[in-house]
Amino acid sequence: MKHCPMHTLGRALRNALSATALAACSDNLVQPDASISDTGGDNLASPDAAQMATDSNADDDGSTTPDDIASSEDAPTTDADTASEARPSNLRTTADVRWALHGGRLVSGRMTFAVSTRFAPGSNARSHIVEAAAWYTDPAADVGLTVVEAPPMSVAELFPSEAPTVARMDYLDTRAADYGGFPCHRQPDDVSCGSWVMNMCPFWSSGDWGGGGTNPRQSFVISANAGCYGHASDATSGDYPKSHGVAHELGHGFGMIHTPDWPEADRGLLSTMQGRMPILTAYDLAFLRRKYPALDAPEVVDVAASPVSRLTMGSGYDNCPFGDFDGAPGMVADEVYVADGALLDCATGEPPKVAVTWFNLGTDPVPGLAVAFRMRRSSGGQPAILDAWTTAPMPRESQDHWAGPLVVPPDLLAAVPVDVPLRLEFAVDTGDGLEESDEDNNSVTAQMTVVASRAACRPRSGTRPCATLVP
Numbered sequence: 090m091k092h093c094p095m096h097t098l099g100r101a102l103r104n105a106l107s108a109t110a111l112a113a114c115s116d117n118l119v120q121p122d123a124s125i126s127d128t129g130g131d132n133l134a135s136p137d138a139a140q141m142a143t144d145s146n147a148d149d150d151g152s153t154t155p156d157d158i159a160s161s162e163d164a165p166t167t168d169a170d171t172a173s174e175a176r177p178s179n180l181r182t183t184a185d186v187r188w189a190l191h192g193g194r195l196v197s198g199r200m201t202f203a204v205s206t207r208f209a210p211g212s213n214a215r216s217h218i219v220e221a222a223a224w225y226t227d228p229a230a231d232v233g234l235t236v237v238e239a240p241p242m243s244v245a246e247l248f249p250s251e252a253p254t255v256a257r258m259d260y261l262d263t264r265a266a267d268y269g270g271f272p273c274h275r276q277p278d279d280v281s282c283g284s285w286v287m288n289m290c291p292f293w294s295s296g297d298w299g300g301g302g303t304n305p306r307q308s309f310v311i312s313a314n315a316g317c318y319g320h321a322s323d324a325t326s327g328d329y330p331k332s333h334g335v336a337h338e339l340g341h342g343f344g345m346i347h348t349p350d351w352p353e354a355d356r357g358l359l360s361t362m363q364g365r366m367p368i369l370t371a372y373d374l375a376f377l378r379r380k381y382p383a384l385d386a387p388e389v390v391d392v393a394a395s396p397v398s399r400l401t402m403g404s405g406y407d408n409c410p411f412g413d414f415d416g417a418p419g420m421v422a423d424e425v426y427v428a429d430g431a432l433l434d435c436a437t438g439e440p441p442k443v444a445v446t447w448f449n450l451g452t453d454p455v456p457g458l459a460v461a462f463r464m465r466r467s468s469g470g471q472p473a474i475l476d477a478w479t480t481a482p483m484p485r486e487s488q489d490h491w492a493g494p495l496v497v498p499p500d501l502l503a504a505v506p507v508d509v510p511l512r513l514e515f516a517v518d519t520g521d522g523l524e525e526s527d528e529d530n531n532s533v534t535a536q537m538t539v540v541a542s543r544a545a546c547r548p549r550s551g552t553r554p555c556a557t558l559v560p
């Protein structure tokens with residue numbers, strides 16, 4: 090790839106440069122690769138039951154829902170002046186990903202997405218679907234979902250023999266008489282949710298639904314198993330497919346495959362394909378930009394603090410939510426205390442360990458990002474900055490993460506109030522150097538309480554799977 094020095098310039102300066110010069114550089118940033126025409130690597134006609142079970146469980150876990158990250162109502166205030174020395178970088182870039190082994194694609198990334206009125210317009214269930222669909226509108230990729238209304242449909246209507254012209258989403262009742270015609274999961278009468286909860290069923294260019302078709306796919310149907318969601322039979326129920334689950338299925342629709350099906354070397358990257366991601370990650374956007382390259386794509390410089398860190402866990406990886414504390418030794422505690430001028434974890438008596446991941450979602454490298462841990466009263470007010478530093482330069486579509494003890498200098502600790510509900514925040518920002526199109530995802534938050542002494546720590550039990558993180 091040709092190096093384009095303009096990518097390191099500030100947005101304002103680049104805007105002042107000629108459009109022609111920028112276009113010459115932009116061409117490189119969205120160069121298609123050989124995987125556009127690949128015909129293999131897609132075995133997602135029937136996502137496996139284990140993954141579906143994970144998808145379902147994720148719905149019960151409110152800790153990483155968009156509501157949590159939306160609670161950071163203030164724009165990050167971090168700037169370079171508050172940053173201390175750099176931390177070791179664990180940069181992972183998508184530049185070397187073998188995209189041909191990461192799934193297929195649709196004929197066109199611009200789809201009409203017909204959503205059943207069983208997800209009623211104006212309802213929360215509909216909002217989650219609309220939100221997830223909006224994540225797939227990326228200015229640097231030729232993708233986009235236009236959500237329209239559709240009446241509830243039978244299996245025959247959802248999966249017609251002729252090529253469908255739109256993508257769809259509806260509940261599917263496994264007890265209905267025509268369930269045997271469902272081309273993706275034929276287990277009879279599955280109301281136990283053991284084999285599937287949500288499913289993406291593709292229609293291939295070879296004219297087939299389900300497995301065994303020939304790439305590229307022309308369209309897809311996302312089905313939610315009516316037996317697995319209370320909302321399917323009670324419109325007032327809050328048990329409906331959530332945005333992160335819908336986004337996962339949409340990822341399948343666009344051609345993505347589960348992380349365990351990726352080449353080994355790529356599995357450390359975060360993706361909606363691992364589940365539980367209330368945001369599209371650097372990897373996810375890179376996938377869309379490689380598989381659906383946009384001509385004349387704008388240069389986009391967005392950064393994001395991830396609500397999830399993907400950590401080495403034993404021989405594999407696991408996603409650990411920021412704020413998934415609850416007494417897990419090794420992860421940041423939800424309850425801490427102050428002793429001898431230090432902030433300590435009630436669970437361990439040591440400085441609380443934290444794990445954070447941040448992204449460059451852009452097509453541009455970011456010269457350096459300022460990141461910070463902050464704490465503030467849940468009721469609002471100015472944050473106390475606990476720790477801040479400037480990270481390594483981020484290549485385009487990359488992620489970095491850091492894990493370690495949160496050691497708070499005594500003078501900063503003095504600003505942290507005791508015995509009131511607090512929010513621990515992790516924020517990432519480009520400061521004033523670059524203008525972003527979206528600042529809404531630049532911080533993540535978690536509840537935390539500081540008690541007066543270790544004697545005041547409340548007893549707790551149990552641990553979480555993210556207890557043994559490896560940076």
Ligand SMILES: [Zn+2]
Pocket residue numbers: 136140141337341347
């Ligand atoms: Zn899946």
